[in-house]
Amino acid sequence: MVITISGRLDRESIAELETLIRAEGSGRPIVLDLKDLTLAGQDAVDFLAQCEAADVRLVHCAPYVREWIARQRTGE
Numbered sequence: 754m755v756i757t758i759s760g761r762l763d764r765e766s767i768a769e770l771e772t773l774i775r776a777e778g779s780g781r782p783i784v785l786d787l788k789d790l791t792l793a794g795q796d797a798v799d800f801l802a803q804c805e806a807a808d809v810r811l812v813h814c815a816p817y818v819r820e821w822i823a824r825q826r827t828g829e
Contacts, residue, residue, distance in 0.1 A: 759789035
């Protein structure tokens, strides 16, 4: 299943995405397509890092978001 995220990823949309991902259940690969993501703050980066840790694939991730996620992992 591919979920395309566009615009701003804020707390409200994160809650909706979490519900959607949980409803999908395990066993089926989930991909978050971030090509149309225009604004991501700390909450969004935390969420995306958690998604990756749970084997949700992120595609078309902006370099600054990818770097932010990597820094989260290393504790910088």
